[in-house]
Amino acid sequence: MNLALSDKIALVTGASAGLGYACARVLAAEGARVVICSRDGERIEAAAGRIATETGVSAIPVVCDLTEGEAIGEMVKGIFDQFGRLDILVSNAGGPPAGDFANLTPQLWEDAYNLTFQSTLRLCQAALPIMEKQGGGVILVITSIAAKQPIAGLVTSNAMRAGLNGLIKSIADEYGPRGIRANTIAPGYTRTERLDELAEGIAEREGISKDIVLSRWTADIPLGRLGHPDEIGAAVAFLASQRAAYITGQHLAVDGGIIRGTTG
Numbered sequence: 001m002n003l004a005l006s007d008k009i010a011l012v013t014g015a016s017a018g019l020g021y022a023c024a025r026v027l028a029a030e031g032a033r034v035v036i037c038s039r040d041g042e043r044i045e046a047a048a049g050r051i052a053t054e055t056g057v058s059a060i061p062v063v064c065d066l067t068e069g070e071a072i073g074e075m076v077k078g079i080f081d082q083f084g085r086l087d088i089l090v091s092n093a094g095g096p097p098a099g100d101f102a103n104l105t106p107q108l109w110e111d112a113y114n115l116t117f118q119s120t121l122r123l124c125q126a127a128l129p130i131m132e133k134q135g136g137g138v139i140l141v142i143t144s145i146a147a148k149q150p151i152a153g154l155v156t157s158n159a160m161r162a163g164l165n166g167l168i169k170s171i172a173d174e175y176g177p178r179g180i181r182a183n184t185i186a187p188g189y190t191r192t193e194r195l196d197e198l199a200e201g202i203a204e205r206e207g208i209s210k211d212i213v214l215s216r217w218t219a220d221i222p223l224g225r226l227g228h229p230d231e232i233g234a235a236v237a238f239l240a241s242q243r244a245a246y247i248t249g250q251h252l253a254v255d256g257g258i259i260r261g262t263t264g
């Protein structure tokens with residue numbers, strides 16, 4: 001399937017590693033001009049180098065901490081100044097602080113809001129006027145299966161991701177008539193640094209090995225394995241393309257079937 005993404009300008013945030021990196025790499029492999037950002041200059045430059053080596057398409061690295069509103073505004077303005085447009089926004093960052101409700105302090109809630117909800121809100125606020133002016137665009141937000149089915153011990157994620165579903169559904173509704181599509185992608189258990197850290201944390205708390213935690217998760221997945229980051233990238237590339245021109249306001253789980261619900 002030709003996704004016809006060449007010449008599209010894409011911004012993928014939180015892209016020095018994990019799912020963000022995979023999304024950027026797949027978009028670049030499909031021919032998009034990709035701007036990638038993360039907090040760490042060395043890591044994001046190394047990621048841009050790997051994308052160029054693996055796809056033959058250069059990526060533009062930007063240092064941006066997504067918890068800082070001004071930095072987000074400057075980054076998006078920089079893209080507009082350089083390219084005069086922004087066709088695809090993939091909003092992604094690290095995961096919010098883990099914890100049960102009883103253990104979560106006001107500060108942890110604030111951190112979760114800033115990193116997971118407000119970063120997406122600000123990215124949309126910066127990108128939408130550009131997309132509206134150019135007559136179209138695509139917004140994709142990496143959330144989690146926690147948005148569809150709360151996960152024990154990830155209470156901030158459960159709350160923020162469900163909120164993001166509401167935000168993106170509202171944007172899809174309001175901006176659809178202006179040619180802008182907006183969807184979320186809800187990954188299941190996908191092998192990245194973050195997943196390894198979560199497994200290590202649980203293993204330490206329960207006094208078991210990390211492999212046991214990983215095999216517990218795997219046992220619950222109908223497809224019998226963890227996801228690969230490129231599988232999230234492939235869903236993003238499809239949804240970003242004209243092949244998905246009639247898909248908006250949706251929350252797509254890419255999860256090996258772990259969510260059993262028949263709605264939502």
Ligand SMILES: NC(=O)c1ccc[n+]([C@@H]2O[C@H](COP(=O)([O-])OP(=O)(O)OC[C@H]3O[C@@H](n4cnc5c(N)ncnc54)[C@H](OP(=O)(O)O)[C@@H]3O)[C@@H](O)[C@H]2O)c1
Nearest residue numbers: 014016017018019038039040065066094095144190192194
């Ligand atoms: N992996 C999974 O199984 C899974 C499942 C469901 C949902 N998710 C969600 O998907 C998202 C990505 O997960 P992942 O597994 O790819 O995480 P990851 O491996 O920890 O990667 C996170 C990326 O975000 C960047 N980042 C973190 N904080 C940032 C900030 N304040 N500003 C800018 N960049 C920032 C990191 O780069 P720097 O350190 O260089 O800044 C890194 O590139 C998370 O929200 C996670 O909760 C993941």
